[in-house]
Amino acid sequence: MKAKIHLCHECDLVHKNTDLVHGSSAHCSRCGALLYQKQGSEFSVPLAFSIAGFMFFVLANMFPILSFSMRGNTKQNQLIDGVLIFLQTDYWMLGALVLLLSVIAPVLILCFLISLLLPLQFGFRPRFFEWQLKCLIFLRPWAMAEILLVGVMVAYVKLGDFAVVHIGLSLLSIIAMVICTLLAFATLDFQALWRRAPFAQQEAGYV
Amino acid sequence: MSELQTGKAIGVTSCLVCHLIIDMNSVGVETVHCPRCHNEVSFRKKYSIGRCWAYLSAAFILYIPANIFPIMTLTSFARQSKETILSGIIQLFHTGQWGIGIVVFIASVFVPIFKIAALAFLTLSVQFDWQWNPFFRSRLYRFVEWIGRWSMIDIFMISILVTIVSLKELASIEPGVGAMAFAAVVVLTMLASRAFDPRLIWDKLHRNPDHV
Numbered sequence: 108m109k110a111k112i113h114l115c116h117e118c119d120l121v122h123k124n125t126d127l128v129h130g131s132s133a134h135c136s137r138c139g140a141l142l143y144q145k146q147g148s149e150f151s152v153p154l155a156f157s158i159a160g161f162m163f164f165v166l167a168n169m170f171p172i173l174s175f176s177m178r179g180n181t182k183q184n185q186l187i188d189g190v191l192i193f194l195q196t197d198y199w200m201l202g203a204l205v206l207l208l209s210v211i212a213p214v215l216i217l218c219f220l221i222s223l224l225l226p227l228q229f230g231f232r233p234r235f236f237e238w239q240l241k242c243l244i245f246l247r248p249w250a251m252a253e254i255l256l257v258g259v260m261v262a263y264v265k266l267g268d269f270a271v272v273h274i275g276l277s278l279l280s281i282i283a284m285v286i287c288t289l290l291a292f293a294t295l296d297f298q299a300l301w302r303r304a305p306f307a308q309q310e311a312g313y314v
Numbered sequence: 315m316s317e318l319q320t321g322k323a324i325g326v327t328s329c330l331v332c333h334l335i336i337d338m339n340s341v342g343v344e345t346v347h348c349p350r351c352h353n354e355v356s357f358r359k360k361y362s363i364g365r366c367w368a369y370l371s372a373a374f375i376l377y378i379p380a381n382i383f384p385i386m387t388l389t390s391f392a393r394q395s396k397e398t399i400l401s402g403i404i405q406l407f408h409t410g411q412w413g414i415g416i417v418v419f420i421a422s423v424f425v426p427i428f429k430i431a432a433l434a435f436l437t438l439s440v441q442f443d444w445q446w447n448p449f450f451r452s453r454l455y456r457f458v459e460w461i462g463r464w465s466m467i468d469i470f471m472i473s474i475l476v477t478i479v480s481l482k483e484l485a486s487i488e489p490g491v492g493a494m495a496f497a498a499v500v501v502l503t504m505l506a507s508r509a510f511d512p513r514l515i516w517d518k519l520h521r522n523p524d525h526v
Binding site: 112114116118121173175177178180182184189190192193198200202204209241254255259268270298 | 318321324328331333334335351353390414418449452453464466467470472474476477478479480485488489513515517
């Protein structure tokens with residue numbers, strides 16, 4: 108079931124819903140905001156990117172991000188246990204925020220994508236469909252793995268002034284994870300996904 | 315399209331989460347729960363201007379301690395050096411790291427000020443029905459929403475430095491109060507930009523702009 112009209116979320120202008128060519132997007136004729144995108148109705152491509160992204164996340168936890176040596180002492184920094192040390196200091200609130208934004212949100216997004224798209228791929232209905240999709244949309248702006256990458260670069264440059272620093276394999280895995288997440292969202296048609304949601308269409312008046 | 319019509323004018327609105335079109339005429343109340351995703355749906359975001367001012371003033375107040383207090387303290391051989399946001403950038407420039415210095419300057423100094431100023435301007439503009447260039451204001455809002463996240467660079471850098479530089483007496487880094495205030499500024503401005511409803515920019519226009 109497809110609605111006949113579409114409202115711009117940024118200026119409320121009414122648009123006629125038209126069928127788009129695969130891979131194209133519709134923009135508001137008044138304010139220029141993105142209305143909707145047309146992707147393939149198959150969810151296999153975003154699913155593949157999400158699974159790849161999740162595997163890169165697992166890899167990112169097996170190697171250090173940075174290693175730092177000074178006068179024969181070496182310290183390594185890993186994705187999760189680094190933040191866990193932070194949580195034990197007086198600044199645990201800051202540590203919790205960093206943990207949420209740089210680790211939990213990015214990996215939860217991938218988990219939600221997989222648990223939504225994998226059952227659909229095999230013809231099952233995912234459990235808690237609307238709830239999972241809503242969480243995914245809500246969490247997306249708070250997943251900041253790509254910003255963590257720039258933070259690591261700045262830390263690398265700063266440490267280089269007074270010690271020997273090496274970049275670990277984990278950094279490459281995080282880069283790959285960020286790229287996979289971006290591609291999964293770029294190939295996912297959210298409107299097509301919402302249309303799969305089971306809800307009673309006749310409940311109230313929908314256009 | 316020949317005539318421009320808004321959803322509110324014809325009594326229809328769409329869910330901001332799942333884009334479902336909901337006919338408010340047949341419902342008869344101002345706020346309903348979306349039957350598909352159960353999100354709260356109304357014609358415009360509720361108390362948008364008031365919520366935006368609240369988040370913005372909190373962010374503005376916290377921006378002062380974020381810049382005055384150190385974001386981290388480096389202890390090396392019993393010597394302490396405190397670093398604030400600005401002194402960290404100046405140090406990057408002194409050691410010749412111009413590229414990274416400019417990135418950090420944009421992310422931690424320019425973006426927070428720009429965001430607070432731009433959102434205050436947008437909120438004022440809808441509060442007092444300014445007619446000036448709605449297309450530009452719309453684009454400004456979209457830009458502010460996109461760039462806000464990038465201010466977290468400094469916080470992530472501190473979290474990495476704190477965990478990696480912990481060699482007891484040789485060198486160790488502790489986070490500072492400034493970092494806490496700065497993280498709060500970034501989160502609050504992100505919440506402010508989510509509370510703002512860009513549809514208000516177009517609601518109060520006396521005429522449609524010529525270039526449409």
